[in-house]
Amino acid sequence: MDHSRRRLLRHALHLVPVAALAPSASRAQTEATPGARPGRTVLTVQAAGRPAVDFDMAALERLPQRSFRTSTPWYPKPVSFTGPLLRDVLAAAGVRGRTLRAVALNDYKVDLPADDAARFDVIVARLLDGRPMPVRERGPLFIVYPFNTSAELQSEKYYSRSAWQLRRIEVD
Structure with a gap:
C-alpha cells in the first residue's frame, strides 16, 4: 500500500466526529449488538511498543468497505x-508485523500471518447479509476470508484463522 493511501486511512478515523457518523440502526439492533453504540470500543489493535488504537463501529464504517458472498462451514x-x-x-x-493474534470476546486466540492481509481480501466483517451481527451470531466483528475465491482458502487452515x-x- 502506498504512503498516501496509508496516511489517508489513518486520518480517516479523525475527519468526522463519531456521533455524526453513528449508524442509523434501530434501538433493538443496537441493544442486540454490544459495542454498536457510538463511541464504544469494539476493536483494539495493539503492536508491541506502541499505544493501542481503539476503533468504535463508526470508525470501522468510515474505512473503505468491501463485501463478498461466500460459503462457510458455519452457515x-x-x-x-x-x-x-x-x-x-x-x-x-x-x-505492521509478521503475526496477528486475533482475540475473541471469550478470550479465544488464533494466530494468522500478517501476510494473509496482503495476499487475500480478508475483511473485518461487521455486517452479515446487510445487518449488524449480534454476539449470538458471531458478532459484532468477524475476521472472514473470501473462501469462494480460491480452492486454497477452502481448507481448515484458513477456516481456523477466521x-x-x-x-x-495483537501485532508482533
Whole structure:
C-alpha cells in the first residue's frame, strides 16, 4: 500500500466526529449488538511498543468497505459479509508485523500471518447479509476470508484463522 493511501486511512478515523457518523440502526439492533453504540470500543489493535488504537463501529464504517458472498462451514448456505479490509484496519492503526493474534470476546486466540492481509481480501466483517451481527451470531466483528475465491482458502487452515466475536488484534 502506498504512503498516501496509508496516511489517508489513518486520518480517516479523525475527519468526522463519531456521533455524526453513528449508524442509523434501530434501538433493538443496537441493544442486540454490544459495542454498536457510538463511541464504544469494539476493536483494539495493539503492536508491541506502541499505544493501542481503539476503533468504535463508526470508525470501522468510515474505512473503505468491501463485501463478498461466500460459503462457510458455519452457515448452511452462502452469506454476504461486509466490512473494511483487514489490511486497511492495520494501516489505519499504523501497525505492521509478521503475526496477528486475533482475540475473541471469550478470550479465544488464533494466530494468522500478517501476510494473509496482503495476499487475500480478508475483511473485518461487521455486517452479515446487510445487518449488524449480534454476539449470538458471531458478532459484532468477524475476521472472514473470501473462501469462494480460491480452492486454497477452502481448507481448515484458513477456516481456523477466521475469528468471530473479535475484540482485539495483537501485532508482533
